[in-house]
Amino acid sequence: MGKNIEINEKIEKYISDHSCDLNSIQKEIIIHNESLGDVKRMQIAISQCYFLQLIIKTAKIKNILEIGTFTGLSTLSMALALPKDGKLVTLDKNKETSKKAELYFKKANLDNKIEIILNNALESMKNLINEKKTYDLIFIDADKENYINYYNLSFQLLNKNGLIIIDNVLWKGDVSNPNKNDRITISIRDFNSFVKKDNRVEKTILPLGDGITICRKKYL
């Protein structure tokens, strides 16, 4: 068996340097996020942009629901991988960052594929359920305390064999550190245990970025 490696910033950079190239607007969003200081940590890792794009293309995904837009890096990355007739709905409650994201989507000529819904994400998901909307992929990347709620609601919005992908499931590695017991770490640990016991899905955690879980809804 190979020796396990520590996934640190250097390795993340190495992965990015040896994967595909980013589009000019993705780069622009990253530069903008860097100017925001600490908040920049909200965006997905560059390695995750490539990963999401490859999954979307290989699984032939057409309809995506995203929970947590921020300034739009994950949204734009996923939308870039969609086929011509693909659509993405992204949910966020922050007016300011959503407005910024919208500007980038227009600049990338992808605003026709992307719909932003500005509201509390749980409310938006319930509305989408009432409207009988369904998706091939649901990407969860918003407030961690609601992860179990987002995950459970996702089952009413997911197509047969659909995927749920969840970010930040390793939370800087804190999930496996018994000395870290803050509110968010506990929420993520609870979420990971919940998914582990959930027989509705096949799943795995990949140590990309801050840790990403991929769940495939079983066709029962």
Ligand SMILES: C[S@@+](CC[C@H](N)C(=O)[O-])C[C@H]1O[C@@H](n2cnc3c(N)ncnc32)[C@H](O)[C@@H]1O
């Ligand atoms: C980690 S960031 C998303 C990052 C984004 N996926 C990216 O790659 O740039 C989380 C986002 O969730 C949003 N959010 C947090 N709680 C929310 C809620 N209850 N309803 C809707 N959006 C929420 C925040 O406004 C923030 O923009």
